Amino acid sequence: MSTEQPLPVIDHDSAPYWQAAHEGHLDIPLCGDCGKHHFYPRAICPHCHSDNLNFDTVSGRGEVHTFTVARRPAGPAFADDVPYVVALIELEEGPRMMSRIQTDDPEKVHIGAKVEVTFVKASDEITFPYFRMT
Template identity: 60%
Template sequence: MSDKPLPTIDPDSAPFWAACGEGRLDLPHCRACARPHFPPRALCPHCHEVGCDWRAAAGTGTIHTFTVARRPAHPGFKDEVPYVVALIDLDEGVRMMSNIVTDDPDAVAIGQRVEVVFDKVTDDLTMPKFQRID
């Protein structure tokens, strides 16, 4: 078991986390305007219609911005500092927070290309993280 804070999965988020467990990064796409959004919710934040379909994302994107945590946000991250938390712009057009998996946090920069990697945290939870592909 992880001693890190884990997501409190709810009906809005369950399909996202379930897909991660199957090695896919699924995003909700609005049935009315076809645009994806994230985090998942009951209505489209762009056109405000209700109802979406889940489709797999390519899993690639670009670092929009990031920070290097020099102090742990929670005791569970004590052994990982310094670690990188980033906002990633997925190629489908949504922005997502995650970690950049790297041995060299100081080499991370805005604009770098990244791809998803899946980290099986517990038997029930797999988290998407990202690593550089250039």
């Protein structure tokens, strides 16, 4: 069905991240050499280029770095969601990731708003980390 939400095509870099999300925790790569987290998951650290990486369960807390309220959907799959909030979340641990802000009132979302992760199951394999304002 072309109107279903597009699901991620999981690869070797991203498999542990999606597996963790499916189990209800947020795991992102942590570099064993420079000590920085990164997102999205890669085979080498984008900060220091080390391949000494391990997935680390992070707090799931962060703040809205920026966002947009989509008044027109990104294709028919999202037509029923309009208006919806797509945001870049800056995690407490540093990296930024894209997600949705779950809210009844998109006008309340603002840059700097504190958020925490909430998991929303999309299929038997995929659970998305969405965020809620705290």
